[in-house]
Amino acid sequence: MDRDTYRSLIGRFATGVTVVTTNVGGRLHGMTANAVCSLSLDPLQLLVCVDRGSNCYIQMQGAEVFGVSILSADQEEISNVFARSTEPTEGSLPGVEHRLGRLGAPLIENALAHLECRITERISGGDHIIVIGDVVAGEVVRDGEPLLFYGGRYARLAG
Template sequence: MHQSAAEHPEDAEGNAGDAARTPSPLDEVTFRKVVGRFPTGVTIVTTLSGGVDHAMTVSSFASLSLDPLLVLICVEKIARFHDAVLDAGVFGVSILGEDGEEASRAFARRGRTLEGQFDRWSHRRGTLGLALFDAAVATLECRTTAVHDGGDHSIVVGGVVSARMFRAVPPLVYEQGRYRRMAP
């Protein structure tokens, strides 16, 4: 049912924003622009599969449950990391601080060599033997409890086995295709 501007006075102001409310054709470009308006934190997720460290920058990370303690990550099915994290059954999450942009960019690059990939980055091994970044403001280690289909991604749910906070600096944020810093 169509309602007139008189029925919704907040829409009757004639703001330039009216054009922004007009639906655009739904396609991948439009979708990416729309969801890009939602700022996210930036993490580097790690796993250890077959004795080889794997890592990937991930912004699709979220807390899921307090009872039990669960988080989730979304991993593109064609990413090399996808099969490694499913095979390993464990993953580590390093939540990056505002000074973590360089590391984020490095681990977002597809096809980089796995050998020596952590050489430039100060890190330590956690409880599960996973690489965790010292530049993180906080880290978690998880055991995979479920994997769900998410279109071209898999939604990997992990039960948290360790969680630590390290530095009192603002987190690195990503929004509209750019890294952002939180205002003090």
């Protein structure tokens, strides 16, 4: 199968949209990610797939923890900000309101929910790596509609 066919097929799998964040020695970084999946309940674990060509990949090599902020339907612009490749920045995520979580990873303000994970494994997966983390903290920030990604574009819940 060719790449475009695969993309159009897997694009029919609707997902939420998150920002995966890291803090490596005070250098903060965020990346928009929908390849995020709950992995295990015992222990509590989730995984994120990270492109080897991304700055996030480089950050993940040195990171001990990462954050996941689940975006709301009105945070499309924030998703676009973190879908652009940007170098990590000393002490901040420029232009986006955030705070540091219990483990030190940045968390996006006004997201629907935050999770904080301690990295337990990095597994090779083709041109990505699978980063597995123990979920050690998190909170529902507010009620609201999620931002969705479907068919290669943003979408919202119907009704």
